[in-house]
Amino acid sequence: MIAHYGYQDAEGEFFITIDTDRCGRCDGKPCVAACPRGVFTVEEDPYGDTVVAVDDRRRKRLRYECAGCKPAGDRPSLPCVRACPWGAMTHSW
Amino acid sequence: MITAGIDVGSKNIKAVVLRDGRIAGEAVGSGGFEQLARATELLKQAVRAAGCATADLAHITATGAGRTAVAFAHSTVTGVTAGARAANHLFPGARTVVEVGAEESRAVKTDGAGRVLDSAVNEKCAAGSGSFTESMARALGMTLEEFAVRSTQSTARIPMNAQCTVFAESEVVNLIHSGVDPKDIARAVHDAIASRVAAMVRRVKLEGEVVLLGGMAHNPGFVKCLKENLEVETLLIPDRPELADALGAALVAADRAGAAPGGRP
Amino acid sequence: MMMAPRQEYWRWAEGSWADPDRHWKDARVVTLGIDVGSVSSEAVVCLDGELYAFSTVRTAAGSVESAENAMKGVFERTGLRFDDIHYVVGTGYGRVNLPFAHKAITEIACHGRGANYMGGPSVRTILDMGGQDCKAIRVDERGKVTNFLMNDKCAAGTGRGMEVIADLLEVPIEELGPRSFDIDEEPAAVSDVCVVFAKSEAMARLKDGWSKNKVIAAYCRAMAERVAALLQRVGVEPEFFITGGISKNIGVVRRIEEIIGVKALPTPYDTQIAGALGAALFAHALYLKARGKPQAA
Numbered sequence: 113m114i115a116h117y118g119y120q121d122a123e124g125e126f127f128i129t130i131d132t133d134r135c136g137r138c139d140g141k142p143c144v145a146a147c148p149r150g151v152f153t154v155e156e157d158p159y160g161d162t163v164v165a166v167d168d169r170r171r172k173r174l175r176y177e178c179a180g181c182k183p184a185g186d187r188p189s190l191p192c193v194r195a196c197p198w199g200a201m202t203h204s205w
Numbered sequence: 206m207i208t209a210g211i212d213v214g215s216k217n218i219k220a221v222v223l224r225d226g227r228i229a230g231e232a233v234g235s236g237g238f239e240q241l242a243r244a245t246e247l248l249k250q251a252v253r254a255a256g257c258a259t260a261d262l263a264h265i266t267a268t269g270a271g272r273t274a275v276a277f278a279h280s281t282v283t284g285v286t287a288g289a290r291a292a293n294h295l296f297p298g299a300r301t302v303v304e305v306g307a308e309e310s311r312a313v314k315t316d317g318a319g320r321v322l323d324s325a326v327n328e329k330c331a332a333g334s335g336s337f338t339e340s341m342a343r344a345l346g347m348t349l350e351e352f353a354v355r356s357t358q359s360t361a362r363i364p365m366n367a368q369c370t371v372f373a374e375s376e377v378v379n380l381i382h383s384g385v386d387p388k389d390i391a392r393a394v395h396d397a398i399a400s401r402v403a404a405m406v407r408r409v410k411l412e413g414e415v416v417l418l419g420g421m422a423h424n425p426g427f428v429k430c431l432k433e434n435l436e437v438e439t440l441l442i443p444d445r446p447e448l449a450d451a452l453g454a455a456l457v458a459a460d461r462a463g464a465a466p467g468g469r470p
Numbered sequence: 471m472m473m474a475p476r477q478e479y480w481r482w483a484e485g486s487w488a489d490p491d492r493h494w495k496d497a498r499v500v501t502l503g504i505d506v507g508s509v510s511s512e513a514v515v516c517l518d519g520e521l522y523a524f525s526t527v528r529t530a531a532g533s534v535e536s537a538e539n540a541m542k543g544v545f546e547r548t549g550l551r552f553d554d555i556h557y558v559v560g561t562g563y564g565r566v567n568l569p570f571a572h573k574a575i576t577e578i579a580c581h582g583r584g585a586n587y588m589g590g591p592s593v594r595t596i597l598d599m600g601g602q603d604c605k606a607i608r609v610d611e612r613g614k615v616t617n618f619l620m621n622d623k624c625a626a627g628t629g630r631g632m633e634v635i636a637d638l639l640e641v642p643i644e645e646l647g648p649r650s651f652d653i654d655e656e657p658a659a660v661s662d663v664c665v666v667f668a669k670s671e672a673m674a675r676l677k678d679g680w681s682k683n684k685v686i687a688a689y690c691r692a693m694a695e696r697v698a699a700l701l702q703r704v705g706v707e708p709e710f711f712i713t714g715g716i717s718k719n720i721g722v723v724r725r726i727e728e729i730i731g732v733k734a735l736p737t738p739y740d741t742q743i744a745g746a747l748g749a750a751l752f753a754h755a756l757y758l759k760a761r762g763k764p765q766a767a
Contacts, residue, residue, distance in 0.1 A: 113615055119623035120700055121369070122329035127619060128751035139565070158579035158752070159614065172368045173621040176404035184314075184323040184408045204703075215670065238677050308667070330624070331666035340666070370666050371625035372602065373633060383531075 113157065117166035117184055118174045118204070126175040127204040128192075134200035136161035146195035149177045164201075178203070207257055208462055210287070211244055211278065212270030216307045218244050218418075219448055222262070223455035226294075229446060240274040244309025248277075264462035268454040270309070270328070280461055285324045287453030292416040293319035294456055295443045298306075300413040303431070303440075304440055304449065305402055305421035307335045312405040314412065325408040330369045331370045332399050335421045340370050341394040342349025344377040345387055349424070352391050356426025360393035372399070379448075380408035391426060399430035408436060415440050422446035486525035487740075492517060493544045494550055495651050499757055501747025504540060504571065505580065506533045506562040507672025509601040512746035513540035515550065519754040521533040523548045534566045534730065540746075548708050557757035559749040563706045575752050577617045578607060581713070584748030588739045589711040597701060597726070598735075598744065599716030601629040604697060606704045613748070617704045624664075627696045629715045631665045632722075638669055639682050650687040650721030658683050659692035668692070686721065694725035706730045713741035 118127035124159075136139075136157075140166055146151045157163050158165045169179050181190050182205075193201050212219045215237060218224075224229040232250035236243055237374040244267075245394035252259050265316070266289040275281075292302040293315055302313040310333050315321040326377070327333030342352035363385060373394075380390050397427075418438040421427050432440060443449065477581040494500055497517035507514045507529060529536045537560065545551065552570070560571035561580040564679025568574070585596040591611045598605040603622035610616055610627075625631045636643040661670040672685050680688075697716075712734045716722055727733050 114617040114702060114704070116617075116619035118619075119621050120627060120696065121624035122626065122667070123327060123333075125699070148291040154765070158575045169366075170367075173401075176401050179404035181323075182408060183410060184325045209588055215667075238674055323496070325509070329664055331664050336666060368623050369625050370664075 113159070115163075115165065116204075117171050119172055123175065125204050128134070128174065129202045129204065131200040132157055132161055132163040133153070134198040135163045136147075138198050142197070143192040143201060144196040146191040148180065148191070151177050152194055176205070206263050206462060207252065207255070207261050208266070208455050209248060209262050209453065210451040210458055211248055211265065211267045211275055212273060212284075212287070212307060212451040213244055213267060213269040215270050218247050218340050220244070220247045220257040220408040220421040221448055221451040221455045222251045222257070223452070223459060224255065224257075226456075226459070228333050228448070228452065229257070231445070231451070233368060233447070236271065240277060244275050245277065247460070252264055259399045262442070264458040266454040266458035266461065268450050271316075281458045282454055284450050285311060285326065287320055287450045287457060288418055289313050289321045289453070290319040290456045291313045291453030293317060294420060294452070295449075296414065296416050296441045298413070299416045299441060301406065301407060301415045301429060302418065303402060304414060304418040305335055305398075305427070306419040306447075307339070310402050310405065310419070311336050312358065312402070314409040317429070323409045325405040325438035327401070327405065332368055333398070335424075337370050337373070337398050338394060338421070338424065338427065340374055344374045345381065345390060347387070347391070348448070352411045353395075353424040353426035354429070355388040356391035357429050358396045359388040361386070361392070362390040363389050363393045364397070365393045365397045368397075380403060392430070393432040395424070395426040396434070399434045402431060403434035411435060411437075417442050418446045418449035420447040424463065474534045484527045484543070486523070486543045488523035488544075488547045489521070492522055492549060494522060496537060497522075499556050499754055500550070500554055501750050501753035501757060502544075502558045503580070503746040503751070503753055504537045504558065504560045504562075504568060505577065505745035505749060506540075506560070506568070506741075507600065508563055508603070508730070509537040510742065511540045511546040511562070512743045513537070513742055514670055514750040515548065515555075515756055516621070516747070516750040519751060521747060523741075524746065526742060533563065534569065535681070537568050540608050541611075550719065557753040557760075559753040559756065560747050561749045564761065572682070572753070573756060575749060578605060578620065579615055580745045580752060581605060582607050582609040582615040582618075582748065583613040584744035584746070585609065585711050585713060587747060587751060588713075588737050588741065588744060589709060589735050592709045593711045593735065594707040595662050595701065595704070595710045595732075596713065597697065597710070598713045599627075599629065599715075600714040604628055604700065606700045608704050608707065617698060619704055621700060622688050624667050626663050627693065627700070631693065632689075632719065634665050635671065635686070636674065636719030639683035639685065641682060641686065646686055646716070647719040647723075649683045650690040651724075652683045653687050656691070658686040658693050660688045663692065663696065668756040690719070690721035693723055694729055697722070697731040698726055701726070701730055706732055709735050711737070713744045715742075717741055721763065733742050
């Protein structure tokens with residue numbers, strides 16, 4: 113399953129996309145600890161896979177939660193995306 | 206040398222007449238649908254206040270969302286550039302400039318001399334600007350002044366879930382109905398917008414002293430919450446923070462008039 | 471089956487329905503799905519994995535109270551008691567707080583399952599646009615979600631945004647769709663996405679001499695463009711199925727269809743119940759699984 117967490121508003125589209133088929137194979141879920149804002153949680157999806165999801169309280173303010181990792185100038189790679197050994201995560205902005 | 210800056214926002218228009226680097230005259234008024242007519246009128250007022258004539262102006266620079274509507278301006282400049290220029294004119298050396306107006310908010314990193322290094326802007330979503338506070342004050346039936354002061358008296362921290370002005374209005378009404386103290390709601394509202402503004406500051410990386418410009422700098426509830434969210438003791442706020450962009454445009458006008466002898470490009 | 475009772479436009483009327491040709495006493499497995507949404511809450515009863523009855527109520531202050539109200543509606547309609555139910559699944563905003571549900575399942579998964587039942591196994595793309603959110607979901611032939619997103623942050627892409635514009639123009643909301651086509655030429659979309667700013671823009675256009683219908687058309691187009699962008703993020707594949715209040719605004723639906731180049735499937739059902747129906751269907755499968763029988767759903 114491709115899960116897009118985030119939103120679209122007048123400023124643009126702000127989604128973190130997780131490929132749960134890949135994510136489900138990962139034991140350590142290192143992305144959770146890699147995020148300095150605690151954006152991620154681990155949950156069992158409706159089809160029985162243990163996967164990473166975006167915390168419900170953070171979902172509607174992702175643009176702001178992720179601001180520190182997305183400086184206006186030079187953009188380094190994102191810690192969550194870098195931490196994912198399965199290449200299961202992307203950001204839309 | 207005398208120049209003018211005119212800031213055409215979607216809500217208000219501000220005009221500043223600058224004589225030798227100092228504000229000599231100013232005028233502020235609502236914009237409305239007839240932006241050009243209102244801008245002309247307000248510039249005249251500012252010129253009168255400065256005790257000179259429109260013909261004395263070496264250069265006029267317009268800024269703000271409606272800057273292209275100002276047909277009589279010699280040049281235009283973006284709000285980001287104008288704000289940074291004004292911030293470092295007023296506070297030389299300051300590196301971080303935050304500006305929160307009625308319909309726009311931004312964080313700018315400058316070189317300390319008025320040049321923009323990085324910027325992050327929110328101009329399309331009302332929840333990121335001062336209009337969010339106005340809508341919530343209306344929902345609570347308070348004036349903006351009362352709303353701001355009550356916010357500073359709150360010691361409780363209640364979260365706001367809605368991130369959209371329209372949804373937040375309903376949330377505020379629900380909070381009132383469930384008996385939450387209005388001062389705590391006021392604080393939650395100011396905290397919500399301050400956290401969004403602080404996130405933009407994180408994008409330009411906070412460095413050195415922070416200048417706060419724009420009409421929201423008059424709001425003590427917002428200022429308090431912004432300090433908490435930025436984890437800073439002080440914010441540098443000029444006497445007339447709402448005039449900053451117009452001042453910056455007038456300063457840019459002086460630069461341009463100086464660069465082009467005679468002032469008229 | 472019979473047509474479900476007619477509902478209000480965005481703000482759904484409370485009501486209940488039961489299939490007059492069936493009786494729950496004849497069923498082997500009776501399951502209940504409850505969807506507590508931000509505006510309305512629904513309870514659906516399935517008999518052996520088939521839709522039997524539902525009720526819809528306005529959401530109350532608490533999610534448990536809302537769920538109980540919805541449940542009461544369907545029990546009064548059918549004569550069922552809670553003890554007659556074999557398995558209960560809760561979903562929606564309040565899914566975590568239902569003490570009487572055996573399991574909570576996300577509204578996305580339930581919606582996909584419910585739309586698969588209502589639109590049939592050929593449904594691949596679902597758009598659900600309610601009063602306060604918008605979901606774009608891709609499903610496989612069994613209704614399993616393969617790709618989804620939900621937007622509940624911004625009012626502009628929801629029924630709420632439409633209500634604000636209807637109020638501003640003083641046009642009854644059910645007239646928005648038809649009126650948006652009563653124009654000489656299709657205007658460009660309203661350029662301000664944010665509802666707060668779009669209100670000012672609408673006022674300015676009226677002042678420029680635009681008719682109300684033209685402003686409505688520009689707003690319906692803006693909404694369609696936004697929703698189409700969300701649909702394209704999950705990828706549109708026919709058949710395409712629309713649920714929720716927006717399905718009644720042809721001004722938005724026709725424009726979405728035009729942009730994505732796919733027509734929406736018609737349905738005789740009251741699509742408001744998609745989430746609760748999916749929950750009841752999940753409940754059926756989970757009950758059979760718990761009893762060690764092969765999954766029929």
